[in-house]
Amino acid sequence: MTEKGNRPPGKHLHVLAQHPARLVQHAFEQSQTGMVITDQNGIIVLVNDAFCRIAGSDSTETSGWPIEHFYVSRRTPSHLPVTADTTPNLTHSWQQEVLCRRADGESLPVLMTVDAILDEHQQPRHFLHSFVQLTSANGEMLDDRHWIHIDPITGLPNWLLLRDRLGHALAQAERADTTLALLFIDIDRFKTINDAAGHIEGDRMLGELAQRLQREVRSKDTLARLGSDQFVVLLEKDGTAEAAQLVAERLQEALEPPFISGDRYLLMTASIGIAFYPTDAEDVETLLTAARSAMFIARKKGPGRLAFVDHRLTARLKEKQQLESLLSEAVHMPDHHFVLHYQPELDRHSLLCTGLEAVLRWKRPKRWQQPPGYYMDVLARLGLGVRLNRWMIQTSISDHRQWHDTGSPLGGLPVSIQLCESHLAQDTFDHRPLDHFLRHQEMGAFEWLTLKVPSHGIGSDLDKATHLLKRLERLGIRLAVEGVGTNSVDLAWLSRLPFHKATIDAQLVGMRQDGRRLVEASCRMLNALDIEPVIVGIDNVNLASNLEPVSARLVQGNLYCPALSAEALSHWLEEHRPAEE
Known part of the structure; x- marks a missing residue:
């Protein structure tokens, strides 16, 4: 055993x-x-x-x-x-x-x-x-105090946690005498999508939606889910109308890419109402109610819209949206809305025309409060700068070809065009770099074309911009840098890139006590780099007089000649032909 x-x-x-x-x-x-x-x-x-x-x-x-x-x-x-x-x-x-x-x-x-x-x-x-x-x-x-404040579908704070944070934020804003904003977000037609895709798939899409929204919210702000398809954003640190509107627009843009569910592509939009403490409400419940009411106002206008509680702010938002819609229409149909005029560049001593700059003008200016140049920042924000830039280039090519074929004296003058920053960053809607676009314009030579680069436009990715500019130079295009003196410019950056001209704004003389010295110093620096300075914006006799001692040879401004149509410019050139001719 x-x-x-x-x-x-x-x-x-x-x-x-x-x-x-x-x-x-x-x-x-x-x-x-x-x-x-x-x-x-x-x-x-x-x-x-x-x-x-x-x-x-x-x-x-x-x-x-x-x-x-x-x-x-x-x-x-x-x-x-x-x-x-x-x-x-x-x-x-x-x-x-x-x-x-x-x-x-x-x-x-x-x-x-x-x-x-x-x-x-x-x-x-x-x-x-x-x-x-x-x-x-x-x-x-264990640890149920935390989980009771978390929405289980999205992982976001729920109403209990939002109410706690909102109460604390209101008390802090009252002590500091500051404002805060509350954005009430309702996903348009989500119930229809949820019923069609199924509730499990709907929960997954809500999770993805929450992640997209979260990426657009700053760490100091709070994104919470109230339930169903409704979310709230609390902006504590910067509760201005401008900041709230910017955040709301970013949130709506985050939903623009389609959501993929199986083999279907689903589009979602959001109606967003915006309320402010203390102008619209002074306690948690009233502020939330005000934001929800503004959301209903937005929803009545159609999917994907914004609205404020204050009707004046809503009116301002409506005006902004109307302007953006008009600008988008204009850029997508440029021949119906824009025309190119040309402003001469002159030798200040002989007053001979040495070149032209293409300037945008409205075909029907009475419809607009400002000239096109005033809206360039808005166009850049809307991602329309490249489209308009390309139209300007194509129109200048067409004009130059016509001048050359008809024997016009305009055909012998170089033409400069301002470039937008997106073109330099190669952030184009069709992913086509500028030099590729130019090669398809059926133009044998580009020696007559000068592209003006904004001095603040390529600092973020100098290597990529340098490659593009050198490829443009190989096409025969001449390059100029714009805004020297107004924006800080790295000398090493200037010396590396193939610029032959640079513009300096004459308004610097009036902006600073030592403005004329700054202009002269900029001219000397550019000359040392073999870059010819051009003083632009000389619109009155006083400016011209103050700039008389400056060493720059080339000038431009309305004092000498405003931007004109090609026909008017031909007459102007004929009238200002040198006497010996």
Whole structure:
């Protein structure tokens, strides 16, 4: 008889010992820890009973679904790595507290651990997700004070946390005598999308929507979900109408790319109402009600609109939107709205015309309060600068070709055109660099064309701009830099790039006490770099008199000649022909 302490293993244990794979299978199936195995794309391939109990669903309802459907990260929004593509620089194991979303709508706080299962090349091919419930020995939830304030679908603060932050923000604003803004966001027609896609897919899209909105909100502001398809943004530090409008527009732009659901592309827009403390309301409930009312006003105007509680602000917003719509129409139909005039550049001593600058004018100026140049910042913000720039270039090419073919004296003059910053950054709507565009203009030579580069336009990516400018130079195009003296310019930057001219604004003389000295110093610096200075904006006799001692040879301004149509400019040139001719 064998001693008790030396008893051989039982038959059952002996069989399991000979089959470690079966032992692992039993451990996986019988563990009280929820376990899920996913493929490298985060798709569930195997679950155990413990996870099904935590998720409130059976294995047939979990297999084939992305693991992210079943939890919300404690982070706002979720950025947990769950696929092979998101883990190359991470360790092969990590953990975090998450909310596990149950099929009955409840949420359960759990500790999730993820372990990568590596193949023979040490690359992650599967992932093991372990879910441990955060409960005490008697089954009570741990850390429930935090989870009660988190929306389980999006991971955003919910109404309870928003109300707490809003109350604190109002009290602080009252003490500091400052303002704050509240944006009430309602996703247009989301119920229709949710019903068509299904509620699980609708929850996923809400999570993606929340992530897009969160990326547009500053860290010092609060984005919260009130429920359903309604969100709120609290702007504490900068509660002005301008700041609130800018944030609201960014939020709407974030929703513009389509949401992908299966093989469908779904478009979403948001109606946004904006209210301010203390002008529109002085307590939490009234402020929220005011913002919601403004949202209903916005919704009545159509999807994707904004509105303020203050009707004057709404009117200003309406005027802004109308202006942007008119500008967009003008740029997309430039031949109906714009015309190019040309302003001479002169030798200040002989008053001979040495070149022309293309200047935009309205065909029907009575429809507009300002000349086109006044709206350039708006056009740049709307992403329309490149389109208008290209039209100016094409029109100048057409005009130059006509002058040359008809023997006009204008055909012998160089023409300069101002470039927008987006062209320099190669941030074009069709991803076509400027030199590629120019090569397709059926123009044999470009020696007559000068492109004027804004001095502040290429500092962010000098290498990329340098390559573009040198490619333009190889086409025969001459280059000028605009705004020397007005904007800070790096001398090393100037010396590296192939500029042959630079403009200096004559208004510098009146802006600063030492303005004339600054203009003269800029001229000397440019001459030392073999860049010829041009004093522009000389519109009256006083400016011309103050600039008399300056060493620049070339000048431009309305005092000498305003921008004229080609026909009027031909007459002007004829009248100002040198006497010896």
